[in-house]
Amino acid sequence: MPFQLRPYFPPVFSTPALENAPDAVFRPAPRDGVAPENFHAMSIFPEYFKIAGQWHLARESRMDCVAVWDRGRIDVREFRRLRQGELVAVGRTEQGEEGILVHPDGFRERRVARDVFAFRQGRSRETAFSRDYDELYELLRHERDHGKVVWVMGPAFAFDHDARNAFSRLIAGGFVHAVLAGNTLYTSGQLGLDPVSGELAAGVEAQAKQALENLRAVLETAGMDFQDVTKTTVFLSDMGDFAAINAIYAQYFTGEAPARSCVQVAALPKGAAFEIEAVAVK
DSSP states (O other): OOOOOOOOOOOOTTSHHHHTOOOOEEEEOSBTTBOOTTBOBOOSSOEEEEETTEEEEOSOOOTTOEEEEETTEEEEEOGGGOOTTOEEEEOSOOBSTTSEEEOTTTTSOTTSOOOOOOGGGTOOTTOOOTTHHHHHHHHHHHHHHHSOOEEEOOTHHHHOHHHHHHHHHHHHTTOOSEEEETTEEEEOOEESBOTTTOOBOSSHHHHHHHHHHHHHHHHHHTTOOGGGEEEEEEEESOGGGHHHHHHHHHHHOOSSOOEEEEEEOSOOGGGOSEEEEEEEEO
């Protein structure tokens, strides 16, 4: 049976506890990079915040960040991106008592008993279970074929022999579109392949546009955009195409252009005429 993403089951907000829950409290950040006292630390799970009687879902879930009420929505911010005066959610409870609801069961089937998973109840949010690995592999295959996979890696994958070898096999299998190490993103080469059909676009200009769109998707997966790119390498099968692709390139890098290398190669994968890789820093 083909892999399918699990359906999402939102909380039942009609329960008395959630209907009667107070609004979440937001306090201004006292200075850049500093959250107010008693700030709410985000988890890996979907989280809701009650504002003016309505529950709002945070746009994304990111571990150990803060929730900011900004222009009518909940944004999730890293501390280093927090600015003085921004309104940060405060509160340390997670079941609606302070207008904050952490929802760990959203992607679990209804028949599965609820597994309480609270950071402040003594169980780590980062714990993995062996039963998850088969599903994780299927998810990776699905994302490889239908999206982009960005790995956030620590020192082990660079310094440990077995980790390096294992990660090399993932790269060879097409499971790595980019690696995020610290605040630096290293992308794999992007061809002008249609993400749906997997077919190569016709002609070097069409390939350049599609490859740059594919690069955009990788950057967005890591929470970045073209303005964060500091270095690109462009590979051409014919340097005579440089002027044509340079005009297209300039449509995507509209601000201060990153450093760039452009080289002609004997051949590219799948007979492509254009490939681009990038380094970005957030």
